[in-house]
Amino acid sequence: MARRQYSSSSSSTSPFSLVVFIMFSILASTQQPAAAAASLKVGFYKSSCPSVEAVVRRAVTRAVSRDPGLGAGIIRMHFHDCFVRGCDGSVLLKSEPGGKKTERDHPANNPTLRGFEPIDEAKSNLESICPNTVSCADILAFAARDSSFHLGRITYAVPAGRRDGRISLFDDIPANLPPPSFTAAQLAASFARKGLTADDMVALSGAHSIGVAHCSSFSARLYSFNATHAQDPLLDGAYAAELKRRCPVGGGGDVAVGLDATPDRLDGNYYGELRKGRGLLSSDQTLMESALTKKRVVGFASGGKGGGAWAGKFAKAMVKMGAIEVLTGSRGEIRKRCDFVN
Known part of the structure; x- marks a missing residue:
């Protein structure tokens, strides 16, 4: 996946310490994605909004057909979302006047992230069909899959059921996104x-x-x-x-x-x-x-x-990756718009 587009200070950690840390981290966190994935489900919207994937696919296909770079941007956006506070759509939130800056405004994301428009288009269309039902986090996960298919004929079933986070912080980026x-x-x-x-x-x-x-x-x-x-x-x-x-x-x-x-x-x-x-x-x-x-x-x-x-x-x-630290059940919210909390 695309790395952050800025440098960080070099580490003084020894190679041996890094290897030990890597092995410990893998052992300590191996169960997390499986546990999170279990709370997601393929066909989650089968009854509540059966057209959701078709609506997202149309928006993505139109956009990526005009500009293939948007497909790369959407896949990268999904990665940047999941690595910061989990796959909760927090990367989509805009900074509000007078408030703290969000992830979206960090140099790692602005102006390098692209593809917000088809996400917003899909959300607007879904709100008119299935109001207050489909999360922006799920729309982004579907859009990344559809971009992968459009650009590489790669497809896979996307487990859904994510809910949207209410917090997005500029300062969360450095500790979570790896630099180039x-x-x-x-x-x-x-x-x-x-x-x-x-x-x-x-x-x-x-x-x-x-x-x-x-x-x-x-x-x-x-x-x-x-x-x-x-x-x-x-x-x-x-x-x-x-x-x-x-x-x-x-x-x-x-x-x-x-x-x-x-x-x-x-x-x-x-x-x-x-x-x-x-x-x-x-x-x-x-x-x-x-x-x-x-x-x-x-x-x-x-x-x-x-x-x-x-x-x-x-x-x-x-x-x-799409199951990292997801919000499900009553946690988080279903945003009416992807760029602002309710």
Whole structure:
């Protein structure tokens, strides 16, 4: 999945400590997604709003047909929602005048997140058909699945029953969304805290076969990597030269570069690019360089551009991610609008 587009301070934690922490986190949180998923149900709206998935699909298909980048944005938005306060639609909330800033206004999300319009369109249509019934959190989960199908013919059943959160805080972002500078061990630890395994993390990272990143999120790899190397030695030379043309030193901050060679197609090509040293972000290429994740990357890359083995793993990981810390039953609310609490 797309990483945060800004850097954080480097960690001083030793590799051994990170491995111990990762294993402890995985063991401690393995049961959380299963328990949360049990409170969700495929066909949740079968009686209360049977047309819900069709309504969301129409809104998403119209939007993504016009602009494939919106599909990448919606999938990324679902990830950013679930990793901060769970999958509760909190990323959709706008800041209110005079109030605290919300997640949506954080540099990790604004202006980089896209796809709010089809979510709002689907919600408006559903409120006219099934008022006060379908949560924005569920709409976002359905929309991410529909974007995956439109861009990569990947489909899966979405368990629903999420309710919307009432809290969205700007300051929750740094501790929850991994930055593009993270190592594989740091990424695995970040995902483990959410109940996801290293294999889940590698599969979900395949969403970086679509969408773009701005020069500012990877220019350090080109010009100021570390005290020994101005350019990241893991970068393929021809690819680095291409990126330098797109992102000249001291400039190009607003220029968008495709995350892989097929930025409008959700496929397994991403993993083949990592094997060639053509991962755009440090947190992409690290998956190929770490013993923790390399075997899975090679396995997905060997599946070819169609990415059959990867597609199945991605679908399962999306369902698992969609169950993180969900609000169900009487917790939370069903918003009338996705951008404001009731």
